[in-house]
Amino acid sequence: MKLKVYxxxxxxxxxxxxxxxxxNGIDFEEIKVELSKRQHLSPEFxxxxxxxxxxxxxxxxxxxxxxHAILIYLASAFPGVAxxxxxxDLSRRARIHSVLDWHHxxxxxxxxxxxxxxxxxxxLGLPLNQQAAAEAEKILISSLTKLENIWLKGNGKYLLGxxxxxxxxxxxxxxxxxxxxxxxxxxxxxxGPHKKVLQWIESTRNATRPHFDEVHxxxxxxxxxxxxxxxxxxxxxxxxxxxxxxxxxx
Amino acid sequence: MMMEKLKVYxxxxxxxxxxxxxxxxLNGIGFxxxxxxISKGHHLSSEFTEVNPLQKxxxxxxxxxxxxxxHAILVYLNSAFPGIAxxxxxxDIFRRxxxxSVMDWHHSNLRNxxxxxxxxxxxxxxxxRTLNPKTAAEAEKVLFSSLSNLEDIWLYGDGRFLLGxxxxxxxxxxxxxxxxxxxxxxxxxxSxxxSPYKKVLQWIDDTRASxxxxxxEVHNILYRAKKKFEQQCSRIAETQTKPSDKIGGHSKM
Numbered sequence: 001m002k003l004k005v006y007x008x009x010x011x012x013x014x015x016x017x018x019x020x021x022x023x024n025g026i027d028f029e030e031i032k033v034e035l036s037k038r039q040h041l042s043p044e045f046x047x048x049x050x051x052x053x054x055x056x057x058x059x060x061x062x063x064x065x066x067x068h069a070i071l072i073y074l075a076s077a078f079p080g081v082a083x084x085x086x087x088x089d090l091s092r093r094a095r096i097h098s099v100l101d102w103h104h105x106x107x108x109x110x111x112x113x114x115x116x117x118x119x120x121x122x123x124l125g126l127p128l129n130q131q132a133a134a135e136a137e138k139i140l141i142s143s144l145t146k147l148e149n150i151w152l153k154g155n156g157k158y159l160l161g162x163x164x165x166x167x168x169x170x171x172x173x174x175x176x177x178x179x180x181x182x183x184x185x186x187x188x189x190x191x192g193p194h195k196k197v198l199q200w201i202e203s204t205r206n207a208t209r210p211h212f213d214e215v216h217x218x219x220x221x222x223x224x225x226x227x228x229x230x231x232x233x234x235x236x237x238x239x240x241x242x243x244x245x246x247x248x249x250x
Numbered sequence: 251m252m253m254e255k256l257k258v259y260x261x262x263x264x265x266x267x268x269x270x271x272x273x274x275x276l277n278g279i280g281f282x283x284x285x286x287x288i289s290k291g292h293h294l295s296s297e298f299t300e301v302n303p304l305q306k307x308x309x310x311x312x313x314x315x316x317x318x319x320x321h322a323i324l325v326y327l328n329s330a331f332p333g334i335a336x337x338x339x340x341x342d343i344f345r346r347x348x349x350x351s352v353m354d355w356h357h358s359n360l361r362n363x364x365x366x367x368x369x370x371x372x373x374x375x376x377x378x379r380t381l382n383p384k385t386a387a388e389a390e391k392v393l394f395s396s397l398s399n400l401e402d403i404w405l406y407g408d409g410r411f412l413l414g415x416x417x418x419x420x421x422x423x424x425x426x427x428x429x430x431x432x433x434x435x436x437x438x439x440x441s442x443x444x445s446p447y448k449k450v451l452q453w454i455d456d457t458r459a460s461x462x463x464x465x466x467e468v469h470n471i472l473y474r475a476k477k478k479f480e481q482q483c484s485r486i487a488e489t490q491t492k493p494s495d496k497i498g499g500h501s502k503m
Contacts, residue, residue: 050403051355062344069350076343090329091315097322102304104357150303 003028004058006048008035009218013067014055016174020071020167022211024081036124068100071167084164095160099151099168103175110140111175119181119226144194152196157203165207173204177216180223183230256281257311259301261288262471266320267308269427273324273420275464277334289377321353324420337417348413352404352421360428363393368431371439372479397447405449410456418460426457430469434476
């Protein structure tokens with residue numbers, strides 16, 4: 001039976017799994033689980049992942065969730081996945097585990113928390129929380145600094161001095177890609193100072209094209225929608241500012 | 251080939267440090283424990299920064315190879331040292347994948363909830379932070395939801411350990427060590443949080459029993475800290491009854 005990938009392309013770890021499968025020619029069926037329609041909470045999906053989170057996979061009778069665990073499983077279970085994705089060499093593999101573990105409480109926490117509390121929350125029916133945004137920004141900037149100075153040290157184009165991308169590069173770059181949703185000024189302020197990080201995003205994108213861009217399309221579409229909304233809002237704020245003095249005189 | 255002895259940089263007050271120390275002792279791995287006292291800022295020293303530029307414990311140095319992040323260390327030790335029983339990190343690809351899955355889940359759920367709750371109810375002042383009741387309330391939610399998921403999802407089946415296992419894996423050790431930090435809470439609070447989760451309580455006992463005497467020995471520092479906090483709490487309770495009423499009001503906001 002074909003591998004099933006349960007994913008919402010709006011979720012960054014979902015995108016990492018989809019790109020990985022496509023880049024490596026893994027035959028799979030993509031099953032949409034729309035978070036905005038709360039499909040991840042349906043009894044059908046709970047039977048696949050009782051935690052109600054995407055991505056999840058079903059391979060024959062085997063069910064698995066958590067994107068890093070899925071990437072490791074796919075790299076091990078499917079023949080023909082090149083060694084650089086998840087090296088058999090003990091110490092290189094250990095370092096990839098290390099950066100993947102670091103990702104959770106650092107880059108993921110910072111990036112997801114910041115994007116949620118500056119842009120995404122209203123779309124999910126949640127309030128924007130400025131204090132949470134400020135805390136997330138601190139974690140995000142500290143994570144980007146560590147990527148720049150520690151994890152991207154050396155002459156390789158990829159994490160840990162790698163010459164070719166690993167599952168960690170794919171997972172972490174997909175995480176950062178959600179910053180596309182921020183307004184241009186915010187995005188430049190946050191990412192701009194991190195030149196190596198910017199170069200690494202480009203290298204990872206190039207190494208996984210055309211699948212990388214294809215799977216990220218949904219993000220670019222949403223970005224356009226959000227920037228239209230923002231300019232509409234800005235217009236209406238201006239209008240009300242002009243109107244207010246008039247009404248107050250009446 | 252002779253290799254220098256494994257070095258484990260650890261602070262026993264840190265739960266992932268304890269997991270790595272217990273694992274080494276249990277599996278007869280020869281190692282040197284190098285204390286990195288976080289409360290004295292030793293993790294920020296230039297010597298330790300060379301070992302782990304992220305300035306976090308635990309970290310290991312094995313020959314010329316250094317590594318940080320406790321899960322990655324546990325996985326590495328399993329592969330690098332001969333003679334470690336398969337149940338710790340099974341070579342079967344499916345069982346291994348499930349263990350990776352629960353360890354990934356650990357980061358943003360159980361760890362997040364437990365650490366933040368303990369820091370914002372008890373530990374904060376000892377590490378130079380102020381207690382934040384609102385953050386504590388949020389952490390409590392994450393902690394409860396994580397305990398429910400452990401009870402209902404991860405501890406499924408008849409096995410005594412995670413994922414239906416009949417013997418412990420590195421995931422059991424790592425997550426039970428995480429929960430052990432709840433020991434420093436006052437007894438009433440700890441029992442309020444843990445007692446509804448019967449399977450979790452049984453699992454903590456089973457993991458402890460299967461890793462003793464090392465488990466207790468490495469946790470001694472925690473029991474001593476607990477006593478110290480209890481004495482502090484009773485002193486604070488005597489002098490600050492009113493401000494603590496105010497805190498109760500804040501947490502409802």
